[in-house]
Amino acid sequence: MRVSAVLLLGALWSILLVAAENKKPVSQVDADYLAPAAPTTHIHRQKCSDLGQVEALKGVWVKHPDHGYRGMSDMKECPSFINDFDCLADYVDPKYRQLGQREFRKVYEPHACELHAFNASHFSQCTKGQRIIIIGDSTMRQVFQSLACLLHKEVKDGFFMDWRDANASHTSIPFEREYMLSDEPTTPILKQNIGMFTLSSGAEVHIQSFGIFNLTLWDDVMAQFQPLTSRDIIYAEFGAWYPRFNNWNMHKPWDRYKADLLELFDKRLRNTEAMVLWRAYGPTHFGGSTGTFTAIESVLEDLPTSQVCEPAAYGEYYYDTEVMKYLQNCKEDCSHIHMLPVYHLSLGAHDSHHGSFGRGVDEGTIDCRHYCANVIDTWNQVLYNKLCFNSDDKT
Ligand SMILES: *[C@@H]1O[C@H](CO)[C@@H](O)[C@H](O)[C@H]1NC(C)=O
Ligand SMILES: *[C@@H]1O[C@H](CO)[C@@H](O)[C@H](O)[C@H]1NC(C)=O
Ligand SMILES: *[C@@H]1O[C@H](CO)[C@@H](O)[C@H](O)[C@H]1NC(C)=O
Numbered sequence: 001m002r003v004s005a006v007l008l009l010g011a012l013w014s015i016l017l018v019a020a021e022n023k024k025p026v027s028q029v030d031a032d033y034l035a036p037a038a039p040t041t042h043i044h045r046q047k048c049s050d051l052g053q054v055e056a057l058k059g060v061w062v063k064h065p066d067h068g069y070r071g072m073s074d075m076k077e078c079p080s081f082i083n084d085f086d087c088l089a090d091y092v093d094p095k096y097r098q099l100g101q102r103e104f105r106k107v108y109e110p111h112a113c114e115l116h117a118f119n120a121s122h123f124s125q126c127t128k129g130q131r132i133i134i135i136g137d138s139t140m141r142q143v144f145q146s147l148a149c150l151l152h153k154e155v156k157d158g159f160f161m162d163w164r165d166a167n168a169s170h171t172s173i174p175f176e177r178e179y180m181l182s183d184e185p186t187t188p189i190l191k192q193n194i195g196m197f198t199l200s201s202g203a204e205v206h207i208q209s210f211g212i213f214n215l216t217l218w219d220d221v222m223a224q225f226q227p228l229t230s231r232d233i234i235y236a237e238f239g240a241w242y243p244r245f246n247n248w249n250m251h252k253p254w255d256r257y258k259a260d261l262l263e264l265f266d267k268r269l270r271n272t273e274a275m276v277l278w279r280a281y282g283p284t285h286f287g288g289s290t291g292t293f294t295a296i297e298s299v300l301e302d303l304p305t306s307q308v309c310e311p312a313a314y315g316e317y318y319y320d321t322e323v324m325k326y327l328q329n330c331k332e333d334c335s336h337i338h339m340l341p342v343y344h345l346s347l348g349a350h351d352s353h354h355g356s357f358g359r360g361v362d363e364g365t366i367d368c369r370h371y372c373a374n375v376i377d378t379w380n381q382v383l384y385n386k387l388c389f390n391s392d393d394k395t
Contacts, residue, residue: 029328030321032056034314037111048113049389054324057341057382059110061348071104072118072377078149079197081160084142087357087372096357103352104374108345108381116389118381124154126388127233128201133225133274135218136237137211139282139370141193143235144207146376147383148197151205158197160207166194171208172224179210179217182263183256189214211241213260218268228274233387235340236269237279239319240369244292258322265326265337275336277386278323279379280343283315285350285368291315307361309353309368317343340386342379349375 026034037058051057075086086092088100108115134140148155159170171194178188192209199205208221225232242257269276286293291312320343327334352372354360360367 027321027325029324030317033317033321033324039111045112045114047389048110048115048385050391051338051341051382051386051389053335053338054327055112055339055341056344057110057112058344059108059112061106061345062109064105064107067105069105069107070101071374072381073146073149073373075149075373077152078145079152079155079158081158081195081197082145082148084145085354085359085370087352087354087374092357099351099356103349103356103372106349106374108378110345115381115385118150118377118384120151120154122388123151123384124199124201124203127199127203129203130231130233131204131206131225132233132235134205134207134209134235135221136209136279137240138192138209139240139376140235140237140279141207141209142370142376143279143379143383144193144195144205144209146373146380147205149373150377150380151197151199154199154201156198156200158195158205160193160195163191163194163210170194173220177220179214181212181256182214182260183252189217191217211238212256213238213264215263215267218264222268228272230273230275230336232274233277234269234272234274235277235279235383237281238264239281240284242319244290244316244318246293257319261322261326265323265330265334269337270330270333272336275338277338277340277383279340280346281316281319282346282369282371282379283312283317283343285309285312285315285353285355286366289313305361305364306366309350309355309366311350312347315343315347338386340379340383342382345378345382346371346375 033056037056039060070088075089087096088104092100134144144160148158148160161170179191181187181189189210189212192211194208196204196206210217222228228234238260239257242253244254245251246253284291284293287306287310289312291310291314320339323339327337349371350356350368352375353368354370354372355366355368357372
């Protein structure tokens with residue numbers, strides 16, 4: 001009980017700190033990003049093309065006209081090396097069936113333009129001879145898994161595994177080596193997954209996932225792909241392991257996020273030959289308007305465990321505006337760095353988390369960080385629209 005009281009105090013203090021910070025005037029970048037976009041008045045929207053460097057892609061989820069529509073991919077048709085929690089699988093408690101039908105019937109409709117439907121053979125052709133190097137936390141692992149499923153008819157071969165099971169045939173990284181947190185030199189970073197697949201066009205998709213950034217680890221990963229050219233795409237994100245505040249070390253993860261981001265952008269991304277896609281933040285839907293993880297979800301044992309992922313009005317927009325402000329200052333030196341706009345579509349999908357489908361609830365933790373496949377597939381639909389519909393392409 002005493003421990004819980006201390007944690008509760010910690011949580012309250014964190015809320016106070018955030019409230020105090022909110023007294024600062026909101027910058028224009030923040031205000032614009034947060035503002036609801038006026039829905040388009042055109043009945044026939046243009047198909048999306050030339051999505052800009054920091055296009056926000058605000059919009060709404062609408063019901064697909066077909067009652068039986070259940071999203072873009074079928075987990076049963078994924079390559080054999082893909083295996084992740086599936087919100088529609090038979091092992092999910094039948095009480096979530098209606099929720100699944102409702103959530104997987106939705107499609108995302110941006111206000112600005114209409115997304116092209118995902119087309120695997122066109123994706124394969126338009127990335128011909130390119131390498132998509134996916135780096136980041138477990139939400140990027142989901143991106144890799146979803147892409148493998150959406151592209152399964154084009155996938156020639158591939159593998160995917162826990163990093164701890166990898167050997168020299170999978171990676172030249174000295175996998176027994178530990179990489180440390182920048183501000184906690186004795187805490188090693190969890191290396192998560194490693195994998196790749198090739199497409200019939202010769203395109204390659206790689207995943208190397210680790211939750212927290214370390215420059216030496218980044219360099220060891222990149223050493224495998226040298227030389228990088230303008231045909232390569234570094235598709236990166238870090239965020240899920242950096243809560244805005246938490247009950248045991250307050251602001252530390254957020255300060256770490258800003259420091260790590262600055263190091264990565266200043267020392268590496270800004271100077272790379274490759275194209276960089278920085279994936280916008282996938283807002284968590286833990287407890288209330290900011291969405292941030294608090295003690296309530298798992299640590300306060302005396303309180304009942306939350307059973308749902310909450311809508312979050314402001315959902316941690318500052319992860320993205322931090323990057324946008326950097327790009328604004330960097331100007332043309334960063335013209336090869338674009339954001340992949342998935343924040344607004346994700347914010348509107350608080351019921352499409354593993355946690356809403358019961359995963360983790362029994363253990364007293366609720367998983368409101370990982371989205372179901374319907375949302376991740378839509379991230380990849382946006383990726384397809386971003387990569388394959390540019391008017392300056394020769395093809
Ligand atoms: C998908 O792309 C291929 C190759 O570009 C094209 O031939 C086909 O018509 C497209 N399919 C649809 C449904 O648009
Ligand atoms: C690496 O692991 C694979 C299984 O994933 C195994 O088939 C292979 O023999 C191993 N190679 C070496 C060099 O240990
Ligand atoms: C990353 O990890 C290495 C150990 O492999 C450590 O020497 C280094 O200090 C870490 N880098 C940062 C920026 O913390």
